Amino acid sequence: MMLKARVFDSHAHMDCPHYDADREEVFARLRGEIDGLINPGCDNESSLKAIGYAETYDFVYAAVGWHPQEVLRMQDEDLARLEEWSGHPKVVAIGEIGLDYYYDDCAPRPLQRKRFIEQLDLARKVGLPVIIHDRDAHGDMLEIVAREGKGLSGVFHCYSGSLETARELLKLGFYLGFGGSSTFKNAQKLREVLKHVPEDRLLFETDSPYLTPMPYRGRRNDPAHTLLVAQNAALVRGVEPEELIRKSSENVRKLFDKIR
Numbered sequence: 720m721m722l723k724a725r726v727f728d729s730h731a732h733m734d735c736p737h738y739d740a741d742r743e744e745v746f747a748r749l750r751g752e753i754d755g756l757i758n759p760g761c762d763n764e765s766s767l768k769a770i771g772y773a774e775t776y777d778f779v780y781a782a783v784g785w786h787p788q789e790v791l792r793m794q795d796e797d798l799a800r801l802e803e804w805s806g807h808p809k810v811v812a813i814g815e816i817g818l819d820y821y822y823d824d825c826a827p828r829p830l831q832r833k834r835f836i837e838q839l840d841l842a843r844k845v846g847l848p849v850i851i852h853d854r855d856a857h858g859d860m861l862e863i864v865a866r867e868g869k870g871l872s873g874v875f876h877c878y879s880g881s882l883e884t885a886r887e888l889l890k891l892g893f894y895l896g897f898g899g900s901s902t903f904k905n906a907q908k909l910r911e912v913l914k915h916v917p918e919d920r921l922l923f924e925t926d927s928p929y930l931t932p933m934p935y936r937g938r939r940n941d942p943a944h945t946l947l948v949a950q951n952a953a954l955v956r957g958v959e960p961e962e963l964i965r966k967s968s969e970n971v972r973k974l975f976d977k978i979r
């Protein structure tokens with residue numbers, strides 16, 4: 720199906736080694752295929768790479784931050800680095816930041832919470848939205864954003880929680896991002912959530928190179944696959960894909976207001 724509206728991939732890690740062999744070709748192709756993409760950082764190195772891509776390609780934007788799986792290496796002075804980078808015209812958010820209780824070899828949970836809260840405070844200070852990663856930490860996450868998230872806006876990327884938690888997050892003003900996992904056969908519960916998210920709080924993403932949507936599951940993901948995610952969402956919600964894609968691009972620009 721040919722659509723006039725182009726999708727915006729609100730979350731893609733183009734700095735990953737998966738793209739080392741053909742990154743420039745991929746970016747050149749994407750320029751004609753998508754509305755734009757946000758490359759979030761996970762540490763100093765990937766945040767800087769994201770800024771580099773954003774400086775090179777007009778349709779690419781960067782976020783800077785420390786991912787919960789990386790915060791064991793984070794130093795106090797790295798916060799000042801993030802603050803400095805946040806002033807760059809194409810750095811549109813602090814992220815990705817959050818909590819990950821899935822892996823046992825992650826940073827200790829108290830340290831994850833400390834670094835997460837510090838970065839929430841930074842986002843408030845510099846006036847940027849946040850891109851949040853929450854894996855198996857829904858209870859602590861909800862408590863922290865309710866307590867520490869005042870005055871902040873942001874997105875829960877690749878949302879994976881319950882409908883109940885989704886309602887709480889929506890009440891707090893957050894957006895919810897949906898990716899390839901919402902197309903998987905076993906994701907019935909997630910599609911139920913997807914059905915209930917108000918149209919003006921919905922973002923699409925790929926989380927490339929991971930979580931490739933059906934029917935390409937298992938292969939390297941690509942920001943152009945945001946279209947498959949959006950088409951599936953339109954089907955689940957019983958609306959026209961064109962309209963939903965246009966609305967979600969509008970949402971991207973409303974949340975990340977440095978994007979033109």
Ligand SMILES: [Zn+2]
Binds near residue numbers: 759
């Ligand atoms: Zn990510």
